Amino acid sequence: MRYVIAILLSLALADPVALAAEGSTSPSAQALLGLIAKEGGRKVLWNLWERDKEFDRVISGIESGDPSWLKVATALKPFSDGAASLSLDYAVAPALPKAPNQVLALVGHGFSAADICTSPFIEPDPGVAEAYERQALAALSKVKAPALAPIAAECSKQARLPDGA
Numbered sequence: 001m002r003y004v005i006a007i008l009l010s011l012a013l014a015d016p017v018a019l020a021a022e023g024s025t026s027p028s029a030q031a032l033l034g035l036i037a038k039e040g041g042r043k044v045l046w047n048l049w050e051r052d053k054e055f056d057r058v059i060s061g062i063e064s065g066d067p068s069w070l071k072v073a074t075a076l077k078p079f080s081d082g083a084a085s086l087s088l089d090y091a092v093a094p095a096l097p098k099a100p101n102q103v104l105a106l107v108g109h110g111f112s113a114a115d116i117c118t119s120p121f122i123e124p125d126p127g128v129a130e131a132y133e134r135q136a137l138a139a140l141s142k143v144k145a146p147a148l149a150p151i152a153a154e155c156s157k158q159a160r161l162p163d164g165a
Contacts, residue, residue, distance in 0.1 A: 026057040029068035033075060042079040049084055062091035065099030070106060077110035085115075093120035096159070097135035104148045104155060117155035133161050 027035070036044045048055045061069035073088050080088055093116050096103045107113050117136075119129045136159040143152040 026054065029061055029066065029072050032058070032072050033068070036072075036075045040079075041075050045076045045079045045084060048076075055087075059087060059091040062088070063094040065095035065102065067099070067102050070095065070099070070102050074106060074109055074111075089115040090120040092116045093118055094132070096155070097132070097139040100136075100139040100143050100152065101145060101148060104143060104151045107151050107155075113151060113154045113158055117158035119159070119161060129161055133159060 032044065048058055058069075058072065062073045070092070073092055077085065077088055089111065092103055092106060092111060096116065103116060106116065119132055121129050121132070124132075137156055140152045140156045140159065143149060
Protein backbone atom coordinates (compact mmCIF):
# COMPACT_ATOMS: atom_id res chain seq x y z
CA MET A 1 0.00 0.00 0.00
CA ARG A 2 2.82 2.43 0.86
CA TYR A 3 4.36 1.70 -2.53
CA VAL A 4 1.12 2.66 -4.32
CA ILE A 5 0.81 5.86 -2.27
CA ALA A 6 4.44 6.74 -3.03
CA ILE A 7 3.86 6.26 -6.76
CA LEU A 8 0.67 8.32 -6.71
CA LEU A 9 2.37 11.08 -4.72
CA SER A 10 5.35 11.16 -7.08
CA LEU A 11 3.03 11.39 -10.08
CA ALA A 12 1.10 14.22 -8.48
CA LEU A 13 4.29 16.17 -7.82
CA ALA A 14 5.97 15.33 -11.12
CA ASP A 15 6.89 17.97 -13.65
CA PRO A 16 4.40 17.77 -16.57
CA VAL A 17 7.26 18.39 -19.01
CA ALA A 18 9.11 15.40 -17.62
CA LEU A 19 5.99 13.25 -17.77
CA ALA A 20 5.45 14.20 -21.39
CA ALA A 21 9.04 13.33 -22.16
CA GLU A 22 8.44 9.88 -20.73
CA GLY A 23 5.66 9.16 -23.19
CA SER A 24 2.59 10.76 -21.65
CA THR A 25 0.63 13.25 -23.67
CA SER A 26 2.39 16.51 -24.36
CA PRO A 27 1.48 19.34 -22.03
CA SER A 28 -0.85 21.95 -23.44
CA ALA A 29 0.13 25.58 -23.85
CA GLN A 30 -2.00 26.40 -20.79
CA ALA A 31 -0.23 23.73 -18.73
CA LEU A 32 3.16 25.09 -19.76
CA LEU A 33 2.11 28.65 -18.93
CA GLY A 34 1.03 27.43 -15.50
CA LEU A 35 4.33 25.64 -15.04
CA ILE A 36 6.25 28.75 -16.13
CA ALA A 37 4.30 30.81 -13.58
CA LYS A 38 5.02 28.25 -10.88
CA GLU A 39 8.62 27.24 -11.61
CA GLY A 40 9.92 30.04 -13.78
CA GLY A 41 10.64 30.31 -17.46
CA ARG A 42 14.33 29.47 -17.15
CA LYS A 43 13.70 26.09 -15.52
CA VAL A 44 10.89 25.18 -17.91
CA LEU A 45 12.84 26.21 -21.00
CA TRP A 46 15.92 24.24 -20.05
CA ASN A 47 13.88 21.20 -19.04
CA LEU A 48 12.30 21.33 -22.50
CA TRP A 49 15.63 21.99 -24.21
CA GLU A 50 17.07 18.81 -22.70
CA ARG A 51 14.21 16.77 -24.20
CA ASP A 52 14.33 17.10 -27.98
CA LYS A 53 10.95 15.52 -28.71
CA GLU A 54 9.16 17.63 -26.12
CA PHE A 55 10.89 20.81 -27.27
CA ASP A 56 9.91 19.96 -30.86
CA ARG A 57 6.26 19.61 -29.76
CA VAL A 58 6.40 23.06 -28.17
CA ILE A 59 7.98 24.48 -31.32
CA SER A 60 5.19 22.91 -33.40
CA GLY A 61 2.61 24.46 -31.10
CA ILE A 62 4.18 27.88 -31.51
CA GLU A 63 4.34 27.44 -35.30
CA SER A 64 0.58 26.86 -35.29
CA GLY A 65 -0.03 30.52 -34.46
CA ASP A 66 -2.39 29.61 -31.65
CA PRO A 67 -2.48 32.59 -29.24
CA SER A 68 -1.78 30.40 -26.20
CA TRP A 69 1.32 28.94 -27.84
CA LEU A 70 2.51 32.41 -28.82
CA LYS A 71 2.20 33.34 -25.12
CA VAL A 72 4.44 30.35 -24.35
CA ALA A 73 7.01 31.67 -26.83
CA THR A 74 6.89 35.11 -25.19
CA ALA A 75 7.22 33.60 -21.71
CA LEU A 76 10.24 31.49 -22.69
CA LYS A 77 12.09 34.02 -24.84
CA PRO A 78 13.70 36.05 -22.00
CA PHE A 79 15.44 32.91 -20.75
CA SER A 80 16.76 31.67 -24.07
CA ASP A 81 20.35 31.72 -25.22
CA GLY A 82 21.43 32.04 -28.86
CA ALA A 83 20.35 28.57 -29.99
CA ALA A 84 17.08 28.54 -28.08
CA SER A 85 16.33 32.11 -29.22
CA LEU A 86 16.86 31.14 -32.83
CA SER A 87 14.58 28.14 -32.35
CA LEU A 88 11.87 30.34 -30.87
CA ASP A 89 12.28 32.95 -33.64
CA TYR A 90 12.07 30.24 -36.29
CA ALA A 91 8.95 28.88 -34.58
CA VAL A 92 7.19 32.25 -34.51
CA ALA A 93 8.02 33.07 -38.16
CA PRO A 94 5.85 30.27 -39.66
CA ALA A 95 2.96 31.52 -37.53
CA LEU A 96 3.07 34.88 -39.32
CA PRO A 97 0.89 33.91 -42.32
CA LYS A 98 -1.56 32.14 -39.98
CA ALA A 99 -1.89 34.79 -37.26
CA PRO A 100 -0.28 38.03 -38.44
CA ASN A 101 -1.88 40.30 -35.82
CA GLN A 102 -0.85 38.05 -32.94
CA VAL A 103 2.69 37.59 -34.29
CA LEU A 104 3.21 41.29 -34.96
CA ALA A 105 2.06 42.04 -31.41
CA LEU A 106 5.13 40.10 -30.20
CA VAL A 107 7.50 42.67 -31.72
CA GLY A 108 8.99 44.61 -28.84
CA HIS A 109 8.06 41.86 -26.39
CA GLY A 110 11.16 39.74 -26.75
CA PHE A 111 10.92 39.45 -30.52
CA SER A 112 12.03 41.80 -33.29
CA ALA A 113 10.69 42.19 -36.80
CA ALA A 114 14.13 41.30 -38.15
CA ASP A 115 13.99 37.96 -36.34
CA ILE A 116 10.41 36.84 -36.98
CA CYS A 117 9.57 38.52 -40.29
CA THR A 118 11.92 36.37 -42.26
CA SER A 119 11.85 33.13 -44.17
CA PRO A 120 12.24 30.48 -41.46
CA PHE A 121 14.00 28.02 -43.74
CA ILE A 122 17.70 27.27 -43.90
CA GLU A 123 17.82 25.11 -47.02
CA PRO A 124 14.23 24.77 -48.23
CA ASP A 125 13.10 22.60 -51.10
CA PRO A 126 12.45 24.53 -54.30
CA GLY A 127 9.38 26.74 -54.04
CA VAL A 128 8.95 26.45 -50.25
CA ALA A 129 10.49 29.82 -49.35
CA GLU A 130 8.67 31.48 -52.25
CA ALA A 131 5.33 30.07 -51.10
CA TYR A 132 6.02 31.28 -47.57
CA GLU A 133 6.86 34.75 -48.89
CA ARG A 134 3.57 34.93 -50.81
CA GLN A 135 1.54 33.74 -47.82
CA ALA A 136 3.30 36.08 -45.38
CA LEU A 137 2.92 39.12 -47.65
CA ALA A 138 -0.75 38.35 -48.27
CA ALA A 139 -1.41 38.03 -44.53
CA LEU A 140 0.53 41.21 -43.75
CA SER A 141 -1.42 43.17 -46.36
CA LYS A 142 -4.61 42.46 -44.38
CA VAL A 143 -3.32 43.92 -41.11
CA LYS A 144 -5.31 47.09 -40.48
CA ALA A 145 -4.86 47.77 -36.77
CA PRO A 146 -3.29 51.24 -36.45
CA ALA A 147 -0.77 50.10 -33.84
CA LEU A 148 0.35 47.17 -35.98
CA ALA A 149 0.32 48.78 -39.44
CA PRO A 150 3.87 50.24 -39.19
CA ILE A 151 5.19 46.91 -37.91
CA ALA A 152 3.39 45.12 -40.76
CA ALA A 153 5.01 47.46 -43.28
CA GLU A 154 8.47 46.80 -41.84
CA CYS A 155 7.72 43.11 -41.63
CA SER A 156 6.71 43.05 -45.30
CA LYS A 157 10.14 44.42 -46.21
CA GLN A 158 11.84 41.82 -44.05
CA ALA A 159 9.73 38.94 -45.40
CA ARG A 160 10.69 39.55 -49.02
CA LEU A 161 13.25 37.15 -50.39
CA PRO A 162 16.36 38.63 -51.93
CA ASP A 163 16.21 38.91 -55.71
CA GLY A 164 17.36 35.72 -57.33
CA ALA A 165 16.60 33.56 -54.29
